[in-house]
Amino acid sequence: MDATERFKKMICLTHNKELEIYCRTDQQCICYLCTMDNHKTHDTVAAVAERTEKQVILQETQNKFQRRIQQREKDVHELKENLKSQKRSAQTAAEDCERMFTDLISSIERCRSEVTQLIRDQETAAVSRAEGLLELLELEIDDLKRRDAELELLLQADDHIHFLQSFQCFSHEPSDSPNIPVSSLPLFDDVRTTVCHLKDKLEDICTEAIEEISKRDSIFSRINVFESREGKLNKAKESIEEKVSLPKVKSGEEDEEVLFKGRTKLYWFDRDLSQWKERGVGDIKILFHREKKSYRVLMRRYQVLTVCANHIITKTIEMKTMNTCDNALVWTATDYADGDAKVEQFAAKFRTQDQSNSFAQTFTDCQSRMSQADSSQMSIAEGHSRETNPVVYFSIAVDDEPFGRITMELFSHIVPKTSENFRALCTGEKGFGFHNSVFHRIVPDFMCQGGDITNNDGTGGKSIYGVTFEDENFDVKHTGPGLLSMANRGRDTNTSQFFITLRKAEHLDFKHVAFGFVKDGIDVLKKIGDLGSKTGKPTTKIIIIECGQL
Incomplete structure (x- = not known):
């Protein structure tokens, strides 16, 4: 600050006089004329006297800061020493664990x-004993064959005297030899079972040990490493540090109810190597979404929380008990653990058979509730059914193999123009239609879309009325699975593209014209739904190989 600015700060802006008095009431410096004006009744004192008094206060504040600095430096020193001890302890523990695990591996190798x-x-x-028994049997057989041959010669002899004289030697029956336990030779299946149980127990012990060690994380999270001996450092820290609110991260499970939760070891089947491979140990859950009315299986690896399994429960999934283990279950599903849809075969091994049974029961209960919900929702669509409505069909092939038939009734009494477009495309009477077209977009537990008869990828399509035609009405709602509805790019842009719902989809009401429902073959539709992915790209080629009107 230069002299001019310093001089200006020492002059009263109101009276242009030197500031030499301090007003304690307004906490500001004033001139002597101010004491006769605005500060006439205020508590005033000479600036020099106020400086002397406040300097004492400021020095005390400085002393507190210096004491705080000394305390912090002491705490920093203690913390650094603690960190060194932690590192030494961790290094020693790691080396000891490495040595003990090496010894354990050596012990297992020695045991092996x-x-x-x-x-x-x-x-x-066993082989030596069996070979000895074989030798005895062969000797006995040779002796019996020799005596049998001698008897045969004697029986054929013409000399009666010789026959009678030799009779006494051959009249004795063969002596009873001890029974040889041929079927009692030991097998080694029980050895394999014993070692298998040993392996399972060892894995369980390792898992429990890791869990026990992991609990130290929760202990450390409760330890305040910045707390001084006097227990006041944290309060000081809070008083000088800005509190930062961390963003809340959603896992996607907030709106879901946990129907089952249990610790398991998950495996997946590697088809290339034809063997089971471990995917991880963690808590497997069955979740229910209240709004979507859907069920799914979710499992994350213990601690790291990596997703091991994530798939929708459908009515077509069949769960079985593994032949070699009563507390292990096997099933196949379209999984999204890695982001993209992939058909995987899973095996979940639980600690007890009761846990396994509980998981399987919850799984099948979900499938039963889905069937009941589908029936009630389908009944709403069936309420629009009329005997005079046209009925059409699709014959489906997957990877060029017959897959099944879907029969659909069209609501011509509600949306006649839309129904006629779909019917004519099924029969092909206009020279073009759905024959040999594909289902180009399938989202599991949502919908199956097809009808792009020009490009087969969702970018094309045309109606019997031209390229597009307008929306008729939105009287039919998307109340459940099996509803037939028009796909579009906005208002009044209907072509040949359509979709069939796999569940209730109220958000599509007043946007897409629903015009029919699946009368027969809903099971085929559900199986097609399992061949989709989160992005909508089918995992295999699904073709309408035949279509028409019944």
């Missing part, structure tokens, strides 16, 4: 060698 050697020794003993 001993078990293998025991099996070989028992095999050798």
Whole structure:
């Protein structure tokens, strides 16, 4: 600050006099004329005297800051020493664990060698015993054959005297030899079962040990590493640091009810290698979305929370108990754990058979509730049914193999123009239609879309009235699965493209013209729905190989 600015700050702007008095009432410096004017009744004092008094206060404040600095430096030193101890302890623990795991692996290797050697020794003993029995049997057979041959010669002899003299030697029946337990030779299936149980127990012990070690994280999260011996440092920290609110991260499970939760080990089947591979250990859940009325299976790996399984429960999924393990379940589903849809075969191994049974029961209960909901929702669509309405059909092929037939009734009494467009495209009477077209977009548990008869990719299509035609009305609502509705790019842009719902879809009402429902073949439609993906791209080629009117 230069001299001119400094001088200006020392002059009263009102009276142009030097500032030499301090007003305690207004907490500001004033001139002597101000004491006779606006500050006449205020508590005033000479500026020099006020400076002396406030300097004492400021020095005390400075002393507090210095003491705080010393305390913080002391805490920093203690924390650094603590960190060094933590690192030394962690390094020692890691080295000890590495050594103990090495010893454990060596012990397992030694046990493996001993078990293998025991099996070989028992095999050798069993083979030696069996070979000894074989030798005895072969000797006995040779002796019996020799005596049988001698008897045959004697029976054919013409000399009666010789026959009678030899009779006494051959009249004795063969002596009873001890029974040889041929079927009692030991097999080794029980050995394999014992080792399998040992493996399972060892894996369970390892999992429990990891969980126990992991609990230290929650302990550390409760320890305030900045707390001083006097327990006041945190309060000081809060007083000088800005509080930052962290954004809330949603997992996607907030709107879902947990119907089942249990610890399991999940496997997936590698078709290329024809073997099961472990995907992870964690809590597997069955979740119910209250608004979407849908059920799904979700599993995250323990601690790291990586998604191991994430798929919708459909009525077509069949769950079975694994042949080799009573507390393991096997099923196949279209999974989205990696983001893209992929058909996977899963196996979930639970700790107890009760847990396994509970998971399977909850799963099948969800499928039953879905069937009941579908029936009630379909009944609303069936309420529009009329005997005079046209009925059409699709014959579907998947990967060039017959897949099934879907029969649909068209609501010609409600939306005659839209129904006639679809009917004529089924029969092909206008020279073009749905024959050999594909389902180009399938979103599981939502809808199956097709009808692009020009490009087969969702970018084309044409109606029997020209390229597009207008929306008739929105009287029929998307109340459940199996509703037939027009796909469009906005108002009055209907072509040949259509979709069939896989569940209730109220958000499509007043946007898409619904004009029919699946009369027969809803099971085929559900299976087609399982061949879709989150992006809508089908996992395989689905073609309408035949269509027409019944």
